[in-house]
Amino acid sequence: MSLRDIESSLREAAASAFHIPREQADALSASVPPPHVDADISLAWPVSAARSLRKAPLKIAEELKAAVPAEFQAEVAAPGFVNLRLSDARLLGELKGILDDPARFHRPEYAAEHINLEFVSANPTGPLHLASGRGATLGDSLARVFRALGAEVSEEFYVNDRGRQVEMLGLSLKARFEGKEPPEDGYHGDYLKSLAAGLPKEASSWAACRFSEYAVTEMLKLHRADMAAFRVEFDRWFLESELHAAAAPAKALAELRRRGMAYDKEGAVWFGAASELESDDKDRVLVKSGGANTYFLNDIAYHLDKLSRGFTRIIDVWGADHHGYVPRMEAAVGALAGAGDRFKVVIHQQVALKRGEETVKMSKRSGEFISLKELVDEVGADACRFFFASRGPNTHLTFDVDLAKKQSNENPVFYVQYVHARISSIFANAAEKGVDPAAAFDPAAVKFNPEERALAMKLLWLEKVLSDCARDYSPHHLTTYLVELAALFHSFYDKHKVLDPAAPQVAAFRIFLLRAVRKVIADALGLLGVSAPERM
C-alpha cells in the first residue's frame, strides 16, 4: 500500500458517489494538511470540483465524507475541505511497506521508459569549475529520481573534442611546453603548466594536433575524476569525433533534406524551422557558405544518434547561457523524434561567483575560476551537492566561496545527516542499554502518539516528493522534505526515549519506526548523491 493506493480508492469512491467518469476523479489528490489542522491527509477536491459538479463545495465535501471508507474518519472543514486520518493499523502497515518493498516508488508509466540524460558536457579545455557542480547535481539527482520511479536511465557527457577551442588548447599547451606564454586568445590557466611539465621529451617534435590530443585526453581524465569525487558516474562519454568518424552530420543533413527540413540559400544550407514548424523564430544555418558545418548541425546529428540508440526520452541539462539555443534544437529534434515531448531541455540559471565583496567573472581562458575539485576538497561533496540541490533550476545563484568554505557547518545537510547518525547510534547502543533491537512487538497494541504519528506520516509523503521532482525536473523538493523530516525526528527524539528496558513493547515499536525513518533518510539522501553517515 501507499499514498497512491489510498488516493486510488478515494477516487473510486468519488467517482461512484458523484456519478462521474473515473478520469474526472483523477483530479482528486491527497495533500498535506496545513499546520493548524489536526489530520493526516487533506482533500481540496470539493472546492476545486465545485464548478464542474455544479454544487456547493460544502455539499460536495459532505457527500464525499459519506462516500469514503469509514476507516479514514473523514471530517469536513470550511469552505469545503475533507480531512482524513489513518488508523494506527494502517499506518503500521505503511511503515512495513517502506521497510520491505524495494520497488515501492516504481510507477507503471515509467516501466517502459529508457531515458538518456545528458548534462555537464563541459569543453575539455580546462578543469571543471564550480558552476559545473550545479549541472552535475541537477542531472545526476534527476537520473537517480527517474531510476527510483522505475525508468532505465543512461547518464551521458558530451565532449567537444574538435574544433577551434581544442586547437587553441593544443597551441597553448605547446607554448607552455616550450616555456612561452600561450597565444593571446589561448588558455592561460596554471593547469596547462603542470600538464606541460608531464609531457615526454619527444613532444618537442610533435605536431600541434598531438598537443591537442594529449591535452584533451588528460582533461578527460581530470573530468572523470572530478565527477567521481562528486559521486557522478556517467554511463557514456560521447566524443564529438565519434560523430565525424561515422559521418553522422552528413547523414543528419541528408535526413533533414529528405524530410524537407533543409534548403539552400546564398550558398549556405539552412534549417527550415520557420517555414515548417512554429517552435523557432527564424531559420538557422546548418552548413556555412564556406562548406563547414555549424554546431547546430553537429548537435542535430548527435541527438539523432541518441534517438537511434532507442531512448524513449532525451533530456538535456543546459546552463541558461544556452537558452536561446533551445527553440531551434527542440524544433529539430522534436521533429526528428516524431514527437516534441520526447525531447526536453532543462535550463538552469548560471552560477556567479562571489569572493569577499567582489563578484568574480569566471573564465577558463583567463584562468580565473574556482575549480569544482577545490570546492569539493574544502567543503565536501555532501555539502556541495545538498547546497546545489536545494534550489530550483531557475534561481539565480551567487556562490559565495568564502561563506561556503567557512560556514559549511551551517549547511542543512548536517542537520539531516545528524538524524541518520543519531538513529544509528540508538541502534548501536540498544544491547548495552538492555533492549533487544530485534525484539518483536504486538501490532494490535500499538498506539501512535502525536510525534510518532507525525514522523510516520511524513515518511509516506516521500512518494509525492519524487513525483514533484519528476514533474518539475528538479531535486529541490527532496532537500525541503529532508529538512522537514529531520525537524520532526529531532523533536521526537527530544521528547521520547527509545531505549527503555522497562517498556520493551514501546522500545521495540519505536525501533521499528526509527528503522523506517533511517531508511527514508538514507534513501532520500541517496537520491541526492549525499552520504548517510553512521556517526558524526
Added chain:
RNA sequence: GGCCCCAUAGCUCAAUGGAUAGAGCACCUGCCUUCUAAGCAGGUAAUCCAGGUUCGAUUCCUGGUGGGGCUACCA
C-alpha cells in the same frame, strides 16, 4: 531594440489556483548527571509596485521598477 529567467523575513531558499505563507542561517530567552546539544522549546521578522482574471492569487495575465542572462554563416 527583441527574447529568456528572477523578485517572499536582515541573509539564503520553500510553497499542483485553496485553510492561519514554511524552513535554514543571523538575532533574543530558556534547556545537557538521562539513547550524540551538528539538538530541543519559545520569540522578533516577509509575498517589489499598479491593474486584471477568479468564489479564492505568492502562484495565472497585462503594464511598470530593479537584478541576471541570451541575441554569430562563434565553438
